[in-house]
Amino acid sequence: MTSAKQDIEPGASAIGVDEIVALYRKYRDDLAVVRNEQRALRAANPALKAQLDDLEAEITYLLIRETRPANMVEIGSLHGWSTNWILRALRDNGMGHLHTYDLIDNARHNVAPELADERWTFVRGDARNELALYDRKIDYLFIDAAHTASFARWFVGDLFPLLRSDVPVSVHDVFHGRRPWPVSEGRVVLSWLADAGLDHFTVSRAAAPRHHRRITGLKDELGLAAPVHTGRHNPMLFFRTA
Numbered sequence: 001m002t003s004a005k006q007d008i009e010p011g012a013s014a015i016g017v018d019e020i021v022a023l024y025r026k027y028r029d030d031l032a033v034v035r036n037e038q039r040a041l042r043a044a045n046p047a048l049k050a051q052l053d054d055l056e057a058e059i060t061y062l063l064i065r066e067t068r069p070a071n072m073v074e075i076g077s078l079h080g081w082s083t084n085w086i087l088r089a090l091r092d093n094g095m096g097h098l099h100t101y102d103l104i105d106n107a108r109h110n111v112a113p114e115l116a117d118e119r120w121t122f123v124r125g126d127a128r129n130e131l132a133l134y135d136r137k138i139d140y141l142f143i144d145a146a147h148t149a150s151f152a153r154w155f156v157g158d159l160f161p162l163l164r165s166d167v168p169v170s171v172h173d174v175f176h177g178r179r180p181w182p183v184s185e186g187r188v189v190l191s192w193l194a195d196a197g198l199d200h201f202t203v204s205r206a207a208a209p210r211h212h213r214r215i216t217g218l219k220d221e222l223g224l225a226a227p228v229h230t231g232r233h234n235p236m237l238f239f240r241t242a
């Protein structure tokens, strides 16, 4: 485990590439272990569909490590690839609980009992209905579900206003290209961020090639270059609430 102290400003700032670089250095050794665990998970489950690409999965892991959320919500788990990344971060923090919402429950079959144990609640159903029953605060919100404008209008309208300040939020499938599609989840999220005066961060190869190159080069330097899985778009958008 790496314990080198890094000069990272916690809290009310936008997520930026320098912060992410510092987090890769700080948690490098733990991340190397988790990458191997995720690789082994895929090897043991060849049918497991993995949607989250490596950089965005790793950044999610790093932000969870640094933020230490007590309560985290994931919307959209599919076969549990992102769920495993998130649960390993909570395990490595030694604290935190994840509530996962999905219409299908395949993820249940792909999370090891010792990882799930007392750390994970899976709720099968439409997040738009089920989250009405969620009665905790959300310290990290991860969204990778229906990529439609109407679904996004639900979460920016009903969920985002409930978040306290300094809460990290991840929204997947925004930046497959330089910009989100005109009528899409990503477009709705970007409009909401603009109205709120908030910046976002991405390492999308198409939308942020310099960030993408910087993190890829850093991973070479840190001995983390070998891919865990093959996706390379990294379309996730990250931001912190004001």
Ligand SMILES: C[S@@+](CC[C@H](N)C(=O)[O-])C[C@H]1O[C@@H](n2cnc3c(N)ncnc32)[C@H](O)[C@@H]1O
Pocket (backbone or CB within 6 Å): 049, 050, 051, 052, 075, 076, 077, 078, 079, 080, 081, 082, 083, 101, 102, 103, 104, 125, 126, 127, 128, 144, 145, 146
């Ligand atoms: C892109 S997949 C998630 C991929 C996963 N995060 C990963 O890393 O592999 C999207 C998931 O969102 C779920 N989903 C779609 N609409 C939903 C809704 N309204 N409520 C809950 N889950 C939903 C789908 O069932 C699907 O499993």
